[in-house]
Amino acid sequence: MGTWRALRAAFILGSLVTSLLIMVYWDDIGDLTLSPLQGRGNGSRQCPSCPRAAAGPRLAPSTDRTQSTSSFAATTAAKLTVEGTTGTTEEQKQGEEEDREEQREEEEEAEEETREGEERGRSPASVDGREQEERKQRMMDVCSGKDAAEFPGRTRTFEQIPHKELDHLIVDDANQIIYCYVPKVACTNWKRVMVVLSRSLISPSSGKPYSDPEAVPPRLVHNSTLYHNLTSLMRPNDSQSLHQMAHRLQTYTKFLFVRDPFVRLISAFRNKLDGANEQFYRDFGRGIVRRYGHVSGSLPESVSEAIAAGLKPTFQQFVTYLLDPDTEKKRVFNEHWRQVYRLCHPCQVKYDFIGRLETLEPDADRLLRLLKVDHLLRFPSGPHNRSAVSWEKEWFAEIPVTTRRELYKLYEPDFELFGYPEPDVVLHP
């Protein structure tokens, strides 16, 4: 009996000591697996339950699971720097050409002004704040089905979104930011800002991460290895990864920029199909001309030959392509003309800030303040020469009104979600 008591006492004592040890060292154990991502921010700004290995294995297969994003980013950046400096003259020339192309795109994005242009005059802070609330309220109303057209995916939950459709949501864990990028809506400049904030790209001249968005070469920022996106961070059937995702979506500052849907469409057409873009000619232009321009026989191999032969797609052919049910069946819309509601899932992701290209400067100022980075960087300034003409009338001149209305139906959710009025000049001439 005495032995039994002694054993029991020893067992209880042992358990107590073990519990005590666990309590004392719990923080360290937690740190081992749950240490937040490293980066510009520190302490309270960081995600308390996001392991640093978040996307490590997939993005950087050669590194171990505990490597942080910043060292991953530094590796990426170092690679990019090396590439930048070892490139041949030919490659450099091509790079500069691409930069100019990007620059032109940005300038185009900034050039255009639409109906909301006049709003810029009246934007003291209080009005700004109310405007954001109104934009968000409007989005919630449309999402709840109030006085708005039905659209696919409106009522699904975040979990029901196929993971591959989350790839436009760029995540910066260190700064707790999620940016949904929409092509043709100042996305190059916002990506430059994201690259500076996440310190993921090293400047070859200083050897340090870029600190000024304007100094970041535009052609480099579309390289997806510079960012984590929600698709790459999602691990199927992993409850931990789902939990982290929910945490990110709840606590991070989430933003996107939108613009008038028809003007965005015209801009995409001008930039990708009307200009001399080899890739888009091969992937889309040629097929569009063949099918909707009813051109038989062989079409030119290169875009320059096509331009010379007058065989570029017209805006009308492009619109016919968009409205052809076969287009979606074969392949989802290219991101340059995919609707914002399908790129950014505004009914599932509760955005904190909705910027508009039409009020880019005041919106950018306001967002940088909201992100608390306004003392660190400035949004790259575009040329301040916005034409006051509405483009739509001219571009749609050749297109039958019934076709215009069908096209409106296709983009109606974007018009409604983001508060762009029905373009009467196009639909009811």
Ligand SMILES: *[C@@H]1O[C@H](CO)[C@@H](O)[C@H](O)[C@H]1NC(C)=O
């Ligand atoms: C972390 O935060 C402390 C206090 O807020 C600050 O003094 C320190 O410089 C920060 N470190 C980094 C790496 O940002």
Ligand SMILES: *[C@@H]1O[C@H](CO)[C@@H](O)[C@H](O)[C@H]1NC(C)=O
């Ligand atoms: C993107 O960056 C990676 C890693 O630095 C590099 O290997 C790759 O070639 C880049 N891609 C493009 C299209 O520049």
Ligand SMILES: *[C@@H]1O[C@H](CO)[C@@H](O)[C@H](O)[C@H]1NC(C)=O
């Ligand atoms: C999302 O991230 C993955 C992994 O890094 C990458 O392969 C993919 O291209 C990214 N998608 C986009 C649209 O950037």
Ligand SMILES: *[C@@H]1O[C@H](CO)[C@@H](O)[C@H](O)[C@H]1NC(C)=O
């Ligand atoms: C995830 O789970 C579902 C059902 O439980 C299963 O059908 C699917 O194959 C799993 N996916 C992976 C990648 O394990």
Ligand SMILES: *[C@@H]1O[C@H](CO)[C@@H](O)[C@H](O)[C@H]1NC(C)=O
């Ligand atoms: C703005 O652009 C128009 C035509 O593109 C040009 O004529 C005008 O001089 C420009 N204005 C400024 C201030 O640059």
